[in-house]
Amino acid sequence: MTPTIATIMNHRSVRHFTEQAITAANLEQILNCALAASTSSFIQCSSIIRVSSSDSREKLAQFAGGQPYVASAAEFLVFCADFNRHRQIHPDAQLGFTEQTLIGAVDTALMGQNALLAAESLGLGGVFIGGIRNNPQQVSELLDLPQHVLPLFGLCIGYPAREPEQKPRLPLNIVLHQDKYQALDFEEVAAYDQHILEYYAARSSNSKQVTWSQQITATLSKESRPFMKEFLQRQGFSEK
Structure with a gap:
């Protein structure tokens, strides 16, 4: 196993951080790794906002649904799809297409994943x-985002104060399809649900009794963030 694969396979979400700062050199490496991500048609339609103001961090923590680690992490980065830069270069740029929204979301997610892997x-x-999409208008106003800039997600980075258990992912034989899409194997899902039950029961914090199937049933039984379409269009995305 290479060091890169080991880093990827060891991923877990860290929400508790020490007070140790990240050096300027390490932060620069993380950001440069983000910039090295693939970009559709070399459009480079993403921007990163480093939020250092403690007041802004506290507000963002609340906007994100009361997530205190947004304020306490050594660094907090907001990743945005950004076509405003292109509009400044080419004032007659044809923007607002749904495909551009997809490109912006994909490119920006790739940058975010690169940044986190570099940090790890x-x-x-x-x-x-x-959670910053819980209140996208307030986030945009706080960060002074112009039209054609869309705040997609934030990233907390810091030195872990504790190492949480690794949450089991769906097994490969459920996710991988050979040549064509294949029917879901419910026996495999049931085995995975049991695995998740055991994981939640055994983990050191926030134990609960729920399967993955129960979680997605609850999540997908209602609309999430019903205001998002209106916000997208107000920012100049997915207008057509």
């Missing part, structure tokens, strides 16, 4: 914060 390779830990 340096002995740091982190967690992605999709």
